[in-house]
Amino acid sequence: MALSADGNTAIVGGQIDNDGAGAAWVYTRSGGVWTQQGAKLVGAGAVGIALQGAVALSADGNTAIVGGPRDNGNVGAVWVYTRAGGVWSKQGSKLVGTGAAGPSSIAGQGGSVALSADGNTAIVGSPFDGNSGAVWVYTRSGGAWSQQGSKLVGTGAVHVANHGSHVALSADGNTAIVGGSDISNVVAAWVYTRAGGVWTQQGGKLLGTSAALDTLAGCTVALSADGNTAILGGSQYNHGTGAAWVYTRSGGVWSQQGDKLVGAGAVNDVYGAWQGGSVALSGDGNTALVGGQRDNGVAGATWVFTRSGGLWTQQGAKLVGTGGIVANQGWSVALSADGHTAIVGGPYDGARPGPYVGAAWVFVNNPVLSTIPSIASGGVMNGASFLPGIAPGTWITIQGTNLSATTRTWTDSDFLGNNLPTQLDHVSVTINGKAAYVYFISPTQLNVLSPDDATQGSVAVQVTTTQGKSNVINAVEAAFSPALFTFSQQDGKYVAAVRADGAYIAPPNLISGLTTVPAKPGDTILLFGTGFGSTTPASPIGQLVNPAPLANQVTVRIGGVTAITQFAGLVSPGEYQFNVVVPDIPNGDNAVSIEIGGSSSQANALLTVQR
Structure with a gap:
């Protein structure tokens, strides 16, 4: 057998x-x-x-x-x-x-x-x-x-x-x-x-x-x-x-x-x-x-x-x-x-x-869940912005109750060659009937990568565990769902940015135990996001990938000024990297946005600049 x-x-x-x-x-x-x-x-x-x-x-x-x-x-x-x-x-x-x-x-x-x-x-x-x-x-x-x-x-x-x-x-x-x-x-x-x-x-x-x-x-x-x-x-x-x-x-x-x-x-x-x-x-x-x-x-x-x-x-x-x-x-x-x-x-x-x-x-030998899994109303969101709206190949956060009996992220043993796992400890997710790729499970939150799907409009999201299937929550899927990853503190308003030399960019003392510095005009910085769509050549969703540039042009604005973009592309499953030059902008917290295909990343993302 x-x-x-x-x-x-x-x-x-x-x-x-x-x-x-x-x-x-x-x-x-x-x-x-x-x-x-x-x-x-x-x-x-x-x-x-x-x-x-x-x-x-x-x-x-x-x-x-x-x-x-x-x-x-x-x-x-x-x-x-x-x-x-x-x-x-x-x-x-x-x-x-x-x-x-x-x-x-x-x-x-x-x-x-x-x-x-x-x-x-x-x-x-x-x-x-x-x-x-x-x-x-x-x-x-x-x-x-x-x-x-x-x-x-x-x-x-x-x-x-x-x-x-x-x-x-x-x-x-x-x-x-x-x-x-x-x-x-x-x-x-x-x-x-x-x-x-x-x-x-x-x-x-x-x-x-x-x-x-x-x-x-x-x-x-x-x-x-x-x-x-x-x-x-x-x-x-x-x-x-x-x-x-x-x-x-x-x-x-x-x-x-x-x-x-x-x-x-x-x-x-x-x-x-x-x-x-x-x-x-x-x-x-x-x-x-x-x-x-x-x-x-x-x-x-x-x-x-x-x-x-x-x-x-x-x-x-x-x-x-x-x-x-x-x-x-x-x-x-x-x-x-x-x-x-x-x-x-x-x-x-x-x-x-x-x-x-x-x-x-x-x-x-799985721990037994006490009840059927349940997705909260509005509990399906972009994993970077925590706002509604998803896209193929986007990191998604699902919130609810009884979503898993265990808490863990994927490990090497969960992979099948280059293929990402579609379940962890018998917890799986479908989006529009297609299996999503499961990165993190816990009783109240799942993080998954949405599968390849040309559908635009309402799609059904459902969680399955050993106890059965959850309620269905409908999410809106589009070609793009751009969002920037942020540091978790300060309500997540500061973008997760790294200088070319590896220094973290944020207000001083933002993160306990981590040295952070402001950006300067002329610095080359790295921003990270999800939901930016396809690449050229195409990178298969659900597999480990090689870096590849985006198929569509992006516009990066910092402090309302268009920044020079040196690279914009996929660097790991669902994660996009943007190498940009900080423009000549004033000191302080400056809004950061990236536009693609008529859609823009979240409006409240900030970058700290100090000349």
Whole structure:
């Protein structure tokens, strides 16, 4: 099974559906309620019993890959699906890698699958290829998939490696980890990196310390979003008790981080709990999920571990979903990018002696909001001027109650490559039905970047949390909503200005602990704002950007005098910078305004000048 980055889309595979044809089901969450989205996914063109059911999702949940390792007499294949408007459709024909080896090319391609965050890179495991295993990489361009290079076979394997029994990819798709088992089933995994479209093995195979024989470690693997943290599961460690090992990468070198992870509270029978039978990591690599499908007489359970300061500790008691019937919970697991949503599979759930329908359980660790979120009347405003009116690519402030259970800004782990996050801790915002980009959340205020939208006029703004959807507030959207950022003190009337040498420009002692100086005529100063529209070349809203000049001309006035503008453009998402020369104006507080497209920034912005 797999989860989208925000945890709101899940895909669950069922290999033995329809007498082994296999299938996958997609579920979506809204307001804390899960519903199946469309019919089950069954790849066309399958030959014989395919066992379709190994699954992976892109970060946005709009691309899915499903493996069928027994297709065409165990050659194996994978199918790709894409979602548009809530409808899933197959993308192209099934993928079968070239160069398979072994008796009758029985490779088992699709025994494991993984996708990059953008869904444009896929890795496919084939644990039986050539009696040692291999993996294939595919890339997508313009909706078409093609194999990237030859199959990957790890060096240093001893005996039957089962290379490719499990696979994982970093968010950018440039780091892959491939699980297998070394001689006598001891922990083993291989890491590959991509540069210029070429894959190479990074270092030797990973062998967990303290791993005894028959650990089957390395058969389950997961990676953090940046690819610098890996976890390997070994379900047969210590006579079936099981364990997991964490590794970190620094300067291209991998090392084990701490001792093996073994969850407390396991109920081991003669076969053990099989901890490490499945593993997952959050995007930042600080939360790990470890499944143990044979805990408590095949009821199964899952353990959560968190990392702080490089040390791993178990978080709470083991997770066991209610209503399970000897389900083998923990057979498969997945985590959302923020680590707050976990899904746990139990493929054998159902009354004995069968048939085994299977089920999945979802767990969340978010603080519970007491009430539905509510946006205040007039609570949608420009994030710099705090006045009504918004524009595409503008920083917006939303005020209200119960907007979030937590308070934080985005961090690096919230990003998916260059893409800004559209949710933080399951708090999201739509403007005219399109997802905004969420920078800051708190119970009473959100700061978001408005999405690209050509609509001018009234647009609906709505907040969604785990408790449901807020009321809808209508805001007026235009092509421009120019506003200057100001220092927070003095009712925000002094513009946030910086001299070219880095000195802050404001009246002396305006800000406690910060040295401020007045501007002088002839100084080159930097002003900052939002809502100034498009650039040339165009900068995509919702992504990290390179500085680019504005597409439309601006007029900067200080003290009523037009200032020379040396640069006017976008320097970071939603933030515009203006390099201007202070004109020959009197001492004192002088009004500052910037006009673009017939609209002007707020009227009460001031700049202090002292000759």
